[in-house]
Amino acid sequence: MAASPTSSSGFEVLFSDLQNATDVESTLNVLNILDELLSAGTDHRIDYMIRKGGSEALLNALVTNGCGLSPNYRILLPILYLLAKVGHKDCCVGKKAEEAGAVLLTLNLLKNNIQHARRAAACLLVIRVFASSVSTANLIVSNQGQDVIYKLMPRYTTKNLQTIKASINAFAALLCSNANICSAVAKGYMASLLQLYEDWHSKDTTHSAMEIRHALLRCLHKITHSALGRRTFVSQGGLRLLYHTTQTCLLNKCLESLVEPSVQLMRKCLPKTPLPLTSDQSAYSFPLPGRQCAVCDVAAATDGSSGEIEEEEQEEEGCQEAASIDYDDDLETDLNKLCLCPDPDRPKELLPQYSRLCPELLHDFQELDSSSERSSPSSSSSSDDDTVLYKNVAFHFFGAERRQSAEVLSKTEKGTPSQTKSAAAILKAKDFNSHNGILSTSSEVGGKVREMRGEAKSGPTNDDQDNKEGNNNFYNCAMIDKLIERHGVSIPYHKPTMYRAAAIKTKSIPGFNILAFPDFWGHIPPTGNETMAPRKPSVQRQKVFEDIQRFLNTDDMVNQIVFDLEDDSSPDRPDSLRFFSRFECGNLRKAVQVRRYEYDLILNADANCCKHTQWFYFEVSNMVPDVPYRFNVINCEKSNSQFNYGMQPVLYSVRDALNGQPHWLRSGTEICYFRNHFCPARGSQKTTFYTLTFTITFKYNEDVCYLAYHYPYTYSALRTHLNLLHRSIDPAKVFFRQQILCATLAGNACPIVTITACPPSKGYKDIHQLRNRPFIVLTSRVHPGESNASWVMKGTLEFLCSSDPVATALREAFVFKIIPILNPDGVINGMNRCDLNREDLNRQWCKPDPVLCPTIYHTKGFLYYLNSIGRTPRVFCDYHGHSRKKNVFLYGCSVKETLWQSGSAVDTAGLKEDPGYRTIAKALDRIAPAFSFNSCNYMVEKSRSSTARVVVWREMGVLRSYTMESTYNGFDQGIYKGLQTGIGELQEMGMKFCHSLLSVTEDTRVLYGKELINHVNLDHNILDHKSHNCFEDDEPPCAEDIEYSTECPGLKGSDMESDINRCMAGTDEEEGVAAIHSS
Ligand SMILES: [Zn+2]
Secondary structure: OOOOOOOOOHHHHHHHHHHHHHHHHHHHHHHHHHHHHHHHHHHHHHHHHOEEEEEEHHHHHHHHHHOOOOOOOOHHHHHHHHHHHHOHHHHHHHHHHHHOHHHHHHHHHHHHOOOOOHHHHHHHHHHHHHOOOOHHHHHHHHHOOHHHHHHHOOOOOOOOOOHHHHHHHHHHHHHOOHHHHHHHOOOOOOHHHHHHHHHHHHHHHOOOOOOHHHHHHHHHHHHHHHHHHHHHHHHHHHHHHHHHHHHHHHHOOOHHHHHHHHHHHHHHHOOOOEEEOOOOOOOHHHOOOOOOOOOOOOOOOOOOOOOOOHHHHHHHHHHHHHOOOEEEHHHHOHHHHOOOOOOOOOOHHHOOHHHHHOOOOOOOOOOOOOOOOOOOOOOOOOOOOHHHHHHHHHHHOHHHHHHHHHHHHHHHHHHHHHHHHHOOOOOOOHHHOOOOOOOOOOHHHHHHHHOOOOOOOOOOHHHHHHOOOOOOOOHHHHHHHHHHHOOOOOOOOOOOOHHHHHHHHOOOOOOOEEEEEEHOOOOOOOOOOOOOOOOOOOOOHHHHHHHHHHHHOOOOOOOEEEEEEEOOOOOOOOOOEHHHHOOOOOOOOOOEHHHHEEEEEEEEOOOOOOOOOOEEEEEEEOOOOEEEEEEEEEHHHHOOOOHHHHOOOOEEEEHHOOOOOOOEEOOOOOEEEOOOOOOOOOOOOOOEEEEEEEEOOOOOOOOOEEEOOOOOOOHHHHHHHHHHHHHHHHOOEEEEEEEEEEEEOOEEEEEEEEEEEEEOOHHHHHHHHHOOOOOOEEOOOOOOOOHHHHHHHHHHHHHHHOOHHHHHHHHHHEEEEOOOOOHHHHHHOOOOOOOOOOOOHHHHOOOOOOOOHHHHHHHHHHHHHHHHOOOOEEEEEEEEEEEEOOOEEEEEOOOHHHHHHOOOOOOOOOOOOHHHHHHHHHHHHHHHHOHHHHHHHHEEEHOOOOOHHHHHHHHHOEEEEEEEEEEEEEEEOOOOOOOOOOOHHHHHHHHHHHHHHHHOOOOOOOOHHHHHHHHHHHOOHHHOOOOOOOOOOOOOOOOOOOOOOOOOOOOOOOOHHHHHHHHHHOOOOOOOOOOOOOO
């Protein structure tokens, strides 16, 4: 002991002393010094000791002193305690113990000391440490380790609790491999563990053995890591036992800590339940050009009953890791890819066709001469004649091989939409006219709704007159007029009759012929604010309990299918809600009445696909008023949702609407979103689904209500809106032109709108100024589930057509080209993410297929055209909705910021980059209360290389190319802080975006110029923008675990060090006889 113990060689000296000590006292002396050094030191000291060979030295000492016939426990106990302390931090201690021959020796010591609580406890601590290596654990189990340890796990007692706890923890530690779990299950230890848990639960009335109960739960968690364990848990009555013990735990605050681990254990063991569907494929399929039929490549059900879910869970963890891969790794750091524009994806010769989309450049404005003869909106200046345009489109856009589809298109336009449609589409759903019972038949309201939306018959349509409101072709026009007169509310830019006329032309896969009332009738924002819903503590726990009850108590279960999109035959049950979703944007595939007032709802996957469920929109009726109904959307796919952070779905009551309150209202209580036990009907059981649950209490009994994920905005609503906008403008001042960019796969028109100012005269100077205005290109709704984007776009369109001085200035400064719905087919058919070709259209921009992605192909073609005539847009912005964040923000593109953020070694000093990409965000920061400057970012991610934003920036050279993301939920900053967004706030954002464009004007002819920015500038003080870090997770971890993981949270008493110290102190473990398991 010459060297100072803390010097670099101190430990080595001590180890050598330990090895060479010949008498008990000097050995004890060394062990005491080691223990004191470790007790006083930090983890660093233990790590240092391990590096210096501490584990090996202690293992050798153990073997040396433990192998005799009557080992000296005065020496052995300190060695075992030290070994537990050090080995606990040494990830290789199991291997080292095997090499030293210490594993079976320790097990032997345990066997010989079963009657001796203190010695047994010391051995158990070391065995637990050894079991951190799977091979060591297997070695112990194959030498009857489980049986030896189990003998020390007695029924309820008040004696030797430290030893009992050490044995249960050692037993749990051994359950770390499939083989050991199998062994334990085969030996019947599942039943034993459950009995033990119940025994301790019922007899530990003073709650003094909480740590034992936690340790037993830990054993149950470990043994249910494998599929076999989970099945055995359920078959041995584990669910019922845990459910009942947990219910009593809920009644006593002292037992609260047992509740969460029990709930997670039950959730984990709930048997995987396939969705009650015959196929995971969408109920809607549409034949794609050049393909026989639409089939989704579903991963076949591979994991049968033999599959060990251990792997599954590991895989899932892997997935989560992959999802949370360092964001920086996704950043594009290849300077060539960042800076060099790739070759165009098509020959130049294909570009001139797009000249027709710039009517303002060709128009001669002759009408400006005869100012008395204003062109009426419905006259020839309107380009809304789809028939003509379709022919035009067909002629221009389709080669010979596409002639056929072009003919279908023009035929469709000529008059027999549904027939042509059925020729073009596989119509899975049949005979929609037979649907009559969906609305309460005794209901006055239901009757009115049916009359109004023309459910009985949809009359023949005359295409040429489709825009004429009051079209006499509608059977019940007079009735509609009467009802609107009696109950209608003036809704800006909405007219039910026009909506109906537009909707009749809309082509859906199933051939919708019923209108959802809210879209038809219209709606206005409610007066007053809608704050975010407070989350009730433990709401999720309560819902999960109800879900577990489904497996225990069948008495109150109804389990009846009450709505099936693919099967009309389900009988009308007077005691059930009635559901309906076969209308534009509708999405509900199946409704199952689970209990008297509880329904499981299954959403329809995107057409031609078996995925992307999130958006919902359906009708519900036949309700009992003032009764809380629980709704569970059981096949959501996203791993978290703003529904956990204050967001509510929206509800529309027809009765309220007829009473002059046509509002979509944020509704629902007891809302939460969590992982459930369902899996696909046919697909892989590894797929995880989430439940969105909410409770609605309806006000009226004779009502028809609609529920949706977010404020719906249909394609027909857009068509109506554009027609109304066109009528609203002063054609002498506003140049407004609606054209068809192209036809979609299903034969719908994709409108493109031009808005600019008419020149003050047809003089050369004025025409010249018009023809040199920079372009602004805006698009939205490429993702059909993002209806919020459409409301923002509606705000933009209305503002640009308005007489506001800023709007006037913007029209004089720019030519706006707007494609408000890039994915009409997806929107119409109630899809969430994709187009009919089952692709995310916002990942197709690099090389869009002209046949399968026509809207993207032609939007990109139009941008190429603008480039080719030297008119690269000054701004491009694609409006989106964001499901996981609050507020509104922009994503842009910057080479420098991407390289900086990625930590790339590329020297950016020589790189020149126009900082103008930040101008608009800075302006919005000042003027738009919904906007969060700090949530914006300008990184170019590899995973986004084929999005509109990145392609338009890189290939078209548009400096200001953005994605604008709007929240589904609400705001956590500024004057809207704490509020959910309504359509008012979304439309305002669309308007504010226009305001911000003043910041990129250069034309001195814009008279108002910078003063206008002041004109729209809000008082900066009210914009209290909280700082956000865009790279961080948007939300704090959820109050309750959405997932149930393999490691159970909140299991107490697993702190190894305190266990060792208490065993060493040996307060309650005397040298007496351990309580041996009696059974
Ligand atoms: Zn999107």
